[in-house]
Amino acid sequence: MTQQTGKSMFSVQFIAAVLVALIAGVAIGFAASGLFAPPQQQPQQPAGGQPSVSKKVIQIGFTLPLTGELSSIGKIWEKVAQMAIEDLNKEVQAYGFNVEFKAVILDDGTSVEKAVSNVQTLAQQGIKVIIGPAASSQVKAVKSFADSNQIVIISPSSTAPTLAIPNDFIFRTVGSDAGQAKVLAALAFQEGARKVIVFHRNDEYGNAFADFFAKEFAQLGGKAVDMPYQAGLSDYAAEVNSLASKVQSEKADAVVLIAFDTDGGNILSHAAESNVLSSVRWFLSEGPHGAAELKTPAVGAFAAKVKLLGTRPLFVANPLYEQFKQNLKQRFGVDATVFCDNLYDAVMLAGWAILRAGSNDGNAIRNALVEVAKHYYGVSGWTIFDSAGDKANQDYGVWAIVKTGAGYDFKDVGVFERGQIVFTEEPYP
Numbered sequence: 001m002t003q004q005t006g007k008s009m010f011s012v013q014f015i016a017a018v019l020v021a022l023i024a025g026v027a028i029g030f031a032a033s034g035l036f037a038p039p040q041q042q043p044q045q046p047a048g049g050q051p052s053v054s055k056k057v058i059q060i061g062f063t064l065p066l067t068g069e070l071s072s073i074g075k076i077w078e079k080v081a082q083m084a085i086e087d088l089n090k091e092v093q094a095y096g097f098n099v100e101f102k103a104v105i106l107d108d109g110t111s112v113e114k115a116v117s118n119v120q121t122l123a124q125q126g127i128k129v130i131i132g133p134a135a136s137s138q139v140k141a142v143k144s145f146a147d148s149n150q151i152v153i154i155s156p157s158s159t160a161p162t163l164a165i166p167n168d169f170i171f172r173t174v175g176s177d178a179g180q181a182k183v184l185a186a187l188a189f190q191e192g193a194r195k196v197i198v199f200h201r202n203d204e205y206g207n208a209f210a211d212f213f214a215k216e217f218a219q220l221g222g223k224a225v226d227m228p229y230q231a232g233l234s235d236y237a238a239e240v241n242s243l244a245s246k247v248q249s250e251k252a253d254a255v256v257l258i259a260f261d262t263d264g265g266n267i268l269s270h271a272a273e274s275n276v277l278s279s280v281r282w283f284l285s286e287g288p289h290g291a292a293e294l295k296t297p298a299v300g301a302f303a304a305k306v307k308l309l310g311t312r313p314l315f316v317a318n319p320l321y322e323q324f325k326q327n328l329k330q331r332f333g334v335d336a337t338v339f340c341d342n343l344y345d346a347v348m349l350a351g352w353a354i355l356r357a358g359s360n361d362g363n364a365i366r367n368a369l370v371e372v373a374k375h376y377y378g379v380s381g382w383t384i385f386d387s388a389g390d391k392a393n394q395d396y397g398v399w400a401i402v403k404t405g406a407g408y409d410f411k412d413v414g415v416f417e418r419g420q421i422v423f424t425e426e427p428y429p
Helices: 012-033 071-094 112-124 136-149 177-190 204-220 237-250 261-271 297-306 319-332 340-357 362-373
Strands: 056-064 099-107 129-131 152-155 170-172 195-201 223-229 254-258 281-284 309-313 396-404 407-417 420-423
Touching: 056 071, 056 112, 056 340, 071 099, 071 261, 071 319, 071 340, 099 112, 112 136, 129 340, 136 152, 136 170, 136 204, 152 340, 152 362, 177 204, 177 254, 177 281, 177 309, 177 396, 177 407, 177 420, 195 204, 195 237, 204 223, 204 254, 223 237, 237 261, 254 261, 261 281, 261 297, 281 297, 297 396, 297 407, 319 340, 340 362
Parallel strands: 056 099, 056 129, 129 152, 152 170, 195 223, 195 254, 254 281, 281 309
Antiparallel strands: 309 396, 396 407, 407 420
């Protein structure tokens, strides 16, 4: 459900109070009904006040892109993971569980091979729940091992529709790009684009997104010209030159960029130097959102010139998300980027699913995860999974890069509602 523009029927404070009460009630209900293993009765403490029973340590694995093509936002995700583990421990201990969750975080370098190695390493340590990897190509690569060894994988950011497969051990706390492609197509068409070059990563994420976008854009009456580029390059100057030539030869009126953060920032920095690419509109996927590379003066000025707009998964009008952003800023001094909320909720779901399963059995945890998600409303909204293990209900927002007193920054400026984009404010006055 999305928020209407204008006055809200309920105050944000009221909604927040209701949601917090709901989450607390769900947890209490689980414990009372025996769905979670009840906490053990604590023995009398000896003289001196030291407990005679130590907390049971439960490890949750993470494979995150701390280096590589998603490192700009991956480093922020590491802080989100730390905050989520801290909050999870406070929550479960408040309900009397004598356990302590600990994060085992490994860097996968945004690499397929490293992601597989990390999952295998974590599994060898007896870890049955792993948050990540981030990229769809990585998720595809670890799927076989995870299914064979009953390792529950919860990716907060993999969105390729080709990975929406029922009855496996892959879960995604975000909707697939089948939904986002529709929103991005609606945005481009509503903004006047009729013939676009879809410049995209030649990988699982980029190819699937481009295919779904082309279909949605065609249904609206537009034409999408496919142009994949090789991912993983250190510089994209030559590729951007080819893009400019393609825009001219096709007489396109817009570019749709489907990228990650480091490649997206590099592409935009070169595009800013091109008269051809500075004369058409630009529309982006969620991949580069939050990346420092897009907040440079050169890219910021380019964004204003071409009226750059992007889409991203975002549960609209969620007061818990607003509080989450404030907490992250206060505790770590960083702003929430795309998928931070999905990562935070993935940790919460993982912890409660492990407790509900009552064992370190992967199949039991998988089944418990589905049930826990039915009752959990988190910072990313309702976390219910569909039959393929993807987030069942996903809203989308529209973002821009705007000039502030401190430079350039990302700002949400609209939402997708009833088949069209509703701008909450004018992105480029």
